[in-house]
Amino acid sequence: MARRRTPSDIDPRFILAGLVVLSFLLSLIDGRSTSALGGLRSASATVLSPMQNLAFSISSPVVSFFGDWSEVGSKDERISALEAQNDALRRQIAGSKDARRRVKELDSLLNTAGLGNFRIVAARVMSIGSASGFGATALIDAGSADGIKVNMTVIAGAGMVGRVLAVTNNSATVLLIVDSTSTVGARVAGSGQVGFLSGTGKPHQLTLEFIDDTTKVAVGDRLVSYGVKDGIFVPGVPLGTVTKVRKAQGTNGQLAYVDPFADITALDLVGVIVNKPRTDPRDSLLPEPKPSPTVTVTVTVAPGDGAFAVKTTATPKTSTTAKATASSTSTGKKK
Amino acid sequence: MKNFRFALIALALVVAAVMESTWLTLIGLPGAVPPLMLMAVLGLALRRSPANAAVVGFFAGLLMDVIPPSTTPMGVSAGAFAIVAFVVAGLKPYIEGSPALPLAAASGAAVAAIVIRLFIAVTTGVSQNLTDNLFGNLITSAVYAPLLAVAVFPAVQWFDRFVTPRVTTTIVR
Numbered sequence: 001m002a003r004r005r006t007p008s009d010i011d012p013r014f015i016l017a018g019l020v021v022l023s024f025l026l027s028l029i030d031g032r033s034t035s036a037l038g039g040l041r042s043a044s045a046t047v048l049s050p051m052q053n054l055a056f057s058i059s060s061p062v063v064s065f066f067g068d069w070s071e072v073g074s075k076d077e078r079i080s081a082l083e084a085q086n087d088a089l090r091r092q093i094a095g096s097k098d099a100r101r102r103v104k105e106l107d108s109l110l111n112t113a114g115l116g117n118f119r120i121v122a123a124r125v126m127s128i129g130s131a132s133g134f135g136a137t138a139l140i141d142a143g144s145a146d147g148i149k150v151n152m153t154v155i156a157g158a159g160m161v162g163r164v165l166a167v168t169n170n171s172a173t174v175l176l177i178v179d180s181t182s183t184v185g186a187r188v189a190g191s192g193q194v195g196f197l198s199g200t201g202k203p204h205q206l207t208l209e210f211i212d213d214t215t216k217v218a219v220g221d222r223l224v225s226y227g228v229k230d231g232i233f234v235p236g237v238p239l240g241t242v243t244k245v246r247k248a249q250g251t252n253g254q255l256a257y258v259d260p261f262a263d264i265t266a267l268d269l270v271g272v273i274v275n276k277p278r279t280d281p282r283d284s285l286l287p288e289p290k291p292s293p294t295v296t297v298t299v300t301v302a303p304g305d306g307a308f309a310v311k312t313t314a315t316p317k318t319s320t321t322a323k324a325t326a327s328s329t330s331t332g333k334k335k
Numbered sequence: 336m337k338n339f340r341f342a343l344i345a346l347a348l349v350v351a352a353v354m355e356s357t358w359l360t361l362i363g364l365p366g367a368v369p370p371l372m373l374m375a376v377l378g379l380a381l382r383r384s385p386a387n388a389a390v391v392g393f394f395a396g397l398l399m400d401v402i403p404p405s406t407t408p409m410g411v412s413a414g415a416f417a418i419v420a421f422v423v424a425g426l427k428p429y430i431e432g433s434p435a436l437p438l439a440a441a442s443g444a445a446v447a448a449i450v451i452r453l454f455i456a457v458t459t460g461v462s463q464n465l466t467d468n469l470f471g472n473l474i475t476s477a478v479y480a481p482l483l484a485v486a487v488f489p490a491v492q493w494f495d496r497f498v499t500p501r502v503t504t505t506i507v508r
Contacts (some may be wrong), residue, residue, distance in 0.1 A: 012386035016421045019393045023414025026397075027459040031408035041409065044401040048353065052403065055357040125406055127360045129368065137404035139356070165406065173404040181406075201468060265363070 018278060025080075030224055042166065049171035053141055056126040105269040108157025113271055116236055116281040120155070120271035122148045126171070128267060136179035136201060138162070138267060145172040151232045153225075153273045158185065158287065159238035159261030159272050160225055172272070177239070178203055178264050185226035186239055186258075188217055190281040194226050197258060199238055203265045206240060206258040213253035217242050234273045236281035261287065296320075343498045344379070344391075347491070352398045356405075362377045366468070366475025370445050372399055374483045376420050377441055378491030381431075385424040392420030407452075408461055415451035419444045437488060438481035445480035446473055 123142035162176040178199040186197040195210040227235025240260040248255035355371040380388035396416030430436035
């Protein structure tokens with residue numbers, strides 16, 4: 001039987017070695033420059049993302065198919081009819097719960113966009129985190145056909161999600177703010193101090209570093225994006241809350257840990273800001289000060305030596321309650 | 336006929352990549368994304384020569400590197416999958432008869448794939464912080480891999496038998 005040289009004629013170890021060398025070369029080229037293999041990558045994205053779109057859109061019918069399927073084969077008709085009815089009702093409840101949650105998300109997204117004067121394109125997240133294990137990215141079901149371009153800011157109702165890294169005709173890859181390669185210019189609400197908010201790969205811990213060593217922040221301080229002219233990010237988008245502050249290594253400055261407002265692990269509906277507002281919304285988009293920890297300081301005078309005992313408690317209260325507590329404490333002290 | 340078979344297997348791998356990148360990332364399991372594609376590759380590797388398995392692994396890995404929203408440099412998963420598929424195909428005579436050993440191999444291969452991927456990325460100077468959640472990913476991958484393999488191995492092997500003409504099977508043996 002005449003056949004061409006097949007892999008079985010060559011020492012398999014050579015084939016493996018060749019493939020491994022090729023892998024290293026590809027990684028070396030693709031890891032450095034974006035242009036050399038970028039065409040190949042975007043071409044495959046153009047081919048693959050419609051399939052991902054399809055898979056995403058049929059995922060809920062698949063779930064309900066398995067739900068229906070499990071009812072087949074039951075012998076007792078009455079039980080199976082009741083079970084079917086029960087399942088249908090349960091699905092309906094789950095469905096309406098899901099729909100209600102989505103409406104709520106859309107509502108808060110539109111609210112944020114409206115307040116900031118952003119024009120947004122709403123999109124749904126089809127995939128979170130690369131399956132290959134590193135890189136915190138998401139795939140959304142809107143692309144250049146919807147007016148999305150690279151580097152546009154992506155928000156959820158609660159705040160910043162990331163920026164567009166790559167687009168195809170009907171999908172876009174978003175680099176999430178929690179990714180280790182992501183850095184966003186940040187401004188502390190109120191004080192106006194600026195710094196850089198970088199991802200660490202952890203969903204609830206970003207780090208904030210300041211340009212100026214003398215900058216001071218406190219736990220509970222809130223951040224919005226800081227947009228310079230011609231910068232990537234839209235200014236004024238809520239970023240997150242400072243959860244921990246420590247001394248930065250090697251400098252005299254501070255390093256703050258920040259929990260993002262948008263829950264990156266549970267993204268569903270997001271908005272891509274397709275036009276930058278003419279004016280910086282400053283701090284106006286920050287959520288109402290509801291669960292932000294308010295520090296209550298209680299001062300009691302110890303009898304005798306006149307020393308003060310200061311007790312500081314951080315409780316999640318609204319600012320009005322906190323004010324009331326503070327005033328009542330001060331009246332108490334005067335007595 | 337051979338090209339047709341090649342196209343069908345390629346299509347199956349594309350379907351695996353699409354499923355892994357959408358459904359498996361969205362179900363929100365803790366740690367790593369269940370390695371569906373790797374399990375499909377290993378299922379095929381258990382029916383192939385090591386060289387053949389390495390080639391399949393290489394292209395399957397390449398697919399995982401480019402499928403959106405991956406930002407992994409091309410070649411990182413490709414090299415890892417090629418090596419792992421080669422080794423598993425080479426182990427075939429030792430693990431074939433047992434029901435548990437292929438699953439243990441799947442678990443080990445999932446861990447090895449992560450480590451090799453990390454090694455290729457680091458040695459080629461990838462700037463990302465690749466050690467994010469590394470430990471958690473290793474542990475969860477080691478658990479998800481055999482769970483997936485229980486279903487994926489027979490499915491892939493059935494599919495491979497289905498698309499392979501009998502004549503070719505005799506030549507391979």
